[in-house]
Amino acid sequence: MALVTELELPAFDHTDASMRGESFHRAMSEVRRKGWLAQSPYGYMTLDREAGEFFLRTRAAIFPGMKIAEIFDVGEGPLFEQMRHNILQVNGPDHSRLRGLVNPALSPRAVERYRPAMRSFLEALLAQAVSAARAGVERNDRGQVSCEFVEAFAKPYPSQVIAEVMGAPLEDAPRLHHWSNWIQRQFDALSMAGEREQIEQAVEEFYVYAEELVRDRRQSPADDLISKLIAAADPAHPPDRLSDVECINLVFNVLVGGVDTSQSQLAHAVRLLAERPEQWAMLVEDPKLAGQAVEEALRYEPITPFTARILTEEVVFRDVTFPEGTVVLVCAFTGNRDLGEEGVAEEGADSFDITVDRGRARALTFGAGVHYCLGANLARAELQEGLEFLARNLRALELDGEPVFEGVSGIYGLAELPIRFSLQEPTT
Numbered sequence: 001m002a003l004v005t006e007l008e009l010p011a012f013d014h015t016d017a018s019m020r021g022e023s024f025h026r027a028m029s030e031v032r033r034k035g036w037l038a039q040s041p042y043g044y045m046t047l048d049r050e051a052g053e054f055f056l057r058t059r060a061a062i063f064p065g066m067k068i069a070e071i072f073d074v075g076e077g078p079l080f081e082q083m084r085h086n087i088l089q090v091n092g093p094d095h096s097r098l099r100g101l102v103n104p105a106l107s108p109r110a111v112e113r114y115r116p117a118m119r120s121f122l123e124a125l126l127a128q129a130v131s132a133a134r135a136g137v138e139r140n141d142r143g144q145v146s147c148e149f150v151e152a153f154a155k156p157y158p159s160q161v162i163a164e165v166m167g168a169p170l171e172d173a174p175r176l177h178h179w180s181n182w183i184q185r186q187f188d189a190l191s192m193a194g195e196r197e198q199i200e201q202a203v204e205e206f207y208v209y210a211e212e213l214v215r216d217r218r219q220s221p222a223d224d225l226i227s228k229l230i231a232a233a234d235p236a237h238p239p240d241r242l243s244d245v246e247c248i249n250l251v252f253n254v255l256v257g258g259v260d261t262s263q264s265q266l267a268h269a270v271r272l273l274a275e276r277p278e279q280w281a282m283l284v285e286d287p288k289l290a291g292q293a294v295e296e297a298l299r300y301e302p303i304t305p306f307t308a309r310i311l312t313e314e315v316v317f318r319d320v321t322f323p324e325g326t327v328v329l330v331c332a333f334t335g336n337r338d339l340g341e342e343g344v345a346e347e348g349a350d351s352f353d354i355t356v357d358r359g360r361a362r363a364l365t366f367g368a369g370v371h372y373c374l375g376a377n378l379a380r381a382e383l384q385e386g387l388e389f390l391a392r393n394l395r396a397l398e399l400d401g402e403p404v405f406e407g408v409s410g411i412y413g414l415a416e417l418p419i420r421f422s423l424q425e426p427t428t
Contacts, residue, residue: 167224
């Protein structure tokens with residue numbers, strides 16, 4: 001039995017701003033070859049799937065929201081309250097009660113009702129992108145349309161979907177995106193160190209907005225998530241309903257977890273397909289492959305490459321003792337590549353292939369255990385509709401310049417994704 005503090009471990013700094021794109025891939029592959037555990041700036045990092053699942057599932061580990069607050073001296077104000085009430089920070093019976101109340105509104109069956117709206121949003125965004133391209137320099141000599149995918153599709157689409165889900169006016173989608181983008185940065189150490197004021201402001205502004213929405217829905221219920229949350233009751237205690245504070249913070253969680261994340265995952269999925277013409281051609285030939293393409297993008301390029309936990313008691317795993325208070329980062333990037341038994345990499349796990357069904361439950365991208373992503377079903381539906389729509393309407397998808405990668409410390413997204421494409425000829 002060895003103390004983790006006594007081990008000689010390879011080091012990996014996920015806060016290093018140079019860790020993005022292929023440099024990140026190479027560095028992660030190198031550190032993974034050295035074992036299943038690495039040293040990180042704030043603790044330790046698991047590198048295989050089995051270890052990742054263990055630390056995500058154990059009841060002896062919780063989300064370190066209050067540790068983050070302590071590190072960055074967040075002791076009061078809206079950001080502190082949001083951190084304290086975040087469902088990731090709620091554990092035990094209270095967590096089970098809240099999940100039980102919100103899960104029906106975001107079940108696989110429940111999110112199906114939003115698919116027509118998703119298609120409508122995508123149709124409008126494509127029309128806008130084509131119109132803007134034709135009004136500018138426009139098409140190349142092959143008749144292709146150029147656009148910057150993040151700005152044209154990946155950025156507006158998820159915020160429009162969240163507005164629909166919440167029952168917010170569609171014209172508020174840009175504001176929802178702005179707030180989500182900034183609030184999500186509380187999970188990025190670099191942003192907390194240098195952009196704290198903007199994060200605080202976004203939290204405060206969204207709280208005011210959400211309070212007004214909840215107040216309005218209590219007076220005038222509608223067919224939306226907020227109304228469903230207000231009406232929800234604990235089956236074990238029917239009189240118990242969500243308080244305004246609980247309802248507002250669940251809406252907060254849905255916003256923060258469902259905009260920047262879906263934007264980033266969709267952008268990476270399209271990048272991966274644009275870089276692999278043969279894969280894109282297969283999706284165009286059979287758009288129903290969109291479901292597998294989504295799962296492969298979630299596995300291959302997870303936009304939450306690191307998920308933090310802090311131990312509430314001493315834990316022993318693989319004959320290594322982790323003391324109480326140890327921070328563990330679960331690396332989904334390397335864990336998702338260990339698809340075989342006991343962390344043994346399955347053949348082809350380092351390749352991106354939308355024709356391979358690798359097993360939906362294997363990837364760590366949405367987490368695991370009791371804190372499995374609240375909006376995973378909605379995210380999957382958004383991504384499936386996005387890729388299927390693009391496959392039915394675009395052909396000859398290619399990169400039109402170099403993608404601009406963001407850092408991996410928080411949400412791992414793309415700042416820019418220039419693409420070009422031809423429109424599918426309408427069928428009669």
